[in-house]
Amino acid sequence: MGEVFAGRYELVDPIGRGGAGAVWRAWDRRRGRYVAAKVLLQSDAHSLLRFVREQALRIDHPHVLAPASWAADDDKVLFTMELVRGGSLSHVIGDYGPLPPRYVCLLLDQLLSGLTAVHAEGVVHRDIKPANILLEATGTGQPHLRLSDFGIAMRKGEPRLTETNYVVGTPGYFAPEQMLGAEPDFPADLYAAGLVALYLLSGKKPDQQAIFAMYEHGTPRAPVGVPDPLWQVIGALLQPDPEARFRTATGARKALAAAQELLAEPGIGEEPVEVFDQIGPLPEGFGPAGPARTVPAADPVPSAETTGSFHLAPPMPVPERPTTPPTTPPTQAPATPPGTRPYTAPPVPTPSMATPVRRPGPPARVVVPVLAIAALCFAFGIWALSAG
Template identity: 70%
Template sequence: MGEVFAGRYELIDPVGRGGAGAVWRAWDRRRGRYVAAKVLLQSDAHTLLRFVREQALRIDHPHVLAPASWAADDDKVLFTMDLVSGGSLAHLVGDFGPLPPRFVCTLLDQLLAGVTAVHAEGVVHRDIKPANILLEATGTKRPHLRLSDFGIAMRKGEPRLTETDYVVGTPGYVAPEQLRGAEPDFPADLFAVGLVALYLLQGRKPDSRAIVEHFTQHGAPESAAGIPQPLWQVVATLLQPDPHARFRTATGARKALTAAVELLPQAGPGDPVEVFDRIGPLPPGFGPDGPDTAGTSSAEGTGGFPLATKQSATAAHRPGPGADPAHGAPPSAPAPGPAPAATERDVATHAFTAPGRPPEAPGTPASAAPLRPGPPAKVAVPVLLAALLCFAVGIWALTTG
């Protein structure tokens, strides 16, 4: 049987890892269901404050995967969310390569619906990328997308957690105005949605620097290789370097996408895109209705958990480039190396048509690149959590009052 955390969550097996925490499949005793539990691996003040912000989000939307609850036990903290087993968009492209335009439009419509719900709460996500967009395991039926990982999200008007010389976000998916130090705003998320769209349609990570330079020097290209013109007009508007030239809202982008779909040719015959279960079967002692109580281990109720001894479950799925468990890269996955910068010649001729970098490595953690890095200070988690929660409530009162 699994280890029990805070007397409520039975941690079963690790299914992924992010920048600051490991994600476990867990049994929620109170709700009687399996959940994903993100366990914080660090206890420095900066990471804990991000944890407080992320777990405080309560966005109830079918295309958003936000935290549902949280708990603290001794020097460890976690929050839980729905367990999503179909992997990420990065996994899907790794398996199938460029996706059919109509299938991409379905995914983009759902993503924009989720972004609309997030923005309606006054929240800027700041890290929209393929690895943070998860999928339910729907097989060959209509896909169901969930926007996840709000670790660096913030409400408009909140104080930043970083100094002005930090760039927060995943390299390659940061809007140009953010690179120039602008305050986080909704159009930055829409720029990232445009890059995700290009990634899905072309099957490779887009060169955002080359795209921005091309748009700045030559304007938006009339078309991009392999992308139907009506759909390209929507994507090109999302990719405008000037935030004022993009769609004003995610709702506006979604309306334009709906109009573009009506002009697309009907899908031709071909192999269907399949979104299959990547987490794999439950280990012995667990069934669809929860743990086998007859096999309860002596560790139950101890509150400990063996992050260093348990290994990632083997996912039963079709092999493909970059495939790994959902909710991030597995604990043993190496960090991706830096991508080469585009040359000046690439800007004019290769930004949209030439083969680019290989598909994005799933689970790439969000990065904050400080100019003056320093070691984190360890703190007492329960005391700091209480202080940070008070701080978060005070900030919320100031920004909403």
């Protein structure tokens, strides 16, 4: 049995770790299902305020993984999300290396679709990277992406929780204006989406210095292995000047749809990409329907030690007489109500084989004190006679 949080969430096993806390697979007792629970490790004011901001997000979109509920227990807080089993984009690259361009188009389109919903709520994610983009375990079917981890997201116009000129995010996926201390804005998320697409096509983390150098003399040519139609979209996302980028994720999706039509069909014998279950089996004591509850043992038969009384001795068994038919038909036992143990009446002895009935004596808790008092009185009488 795992630790029960706030009387509702039973923590099963850790499945990840973020910058602010650990992520657990947990059993939601109220809803009767497994969820992902992010437990906050720190309790300082900034961490708690970020937690409040993150758990307050309620974005209902198939490609967004936003918090669903939260709970507090003593000095800990957690919020829960749907359990996504396919790991992150980093897992897929670790398994396959560079991905086919058409597959990358599907993933990039889903990421931009999720960003469209996030930006429509006025929220800037600020930490888009492969580790924060999860996948459902769809096997060799069409991938299903979920944008997660809104720990440092903020709405436009909200006060910043960091000092001026202090950069928040993951190194390697900053937009140039972020590193200059600009206010968070949607084009910064689009720049990071372009870096993620380049990562999926190359199989390695992009070199931002090399990318900046590529743009010193205008939009560069497509890197090796990147089809030119797809590069037209990714190159526009990676423009160092935010004014030269796509202004919205919707505009980037339209350009991507046009580019996808120009891509070559998958080659014959091309290995399909399979998204595996990365969480693994449940630990001992847990099953698909939740924690495995042990069946309580049957109630013990009352005894003299527990009740303070004695039982009648069981009657002697009566041997069957095949030659003598029963005089009365057997009586059918009444139906046993649900949830109760059936009652079986003891056999009734026949007159010829009657067993003498033992009458119960006084309870043990009465006999023992009486005998003790009698013994004391006897000892006192012996002492008095000797003294006299």
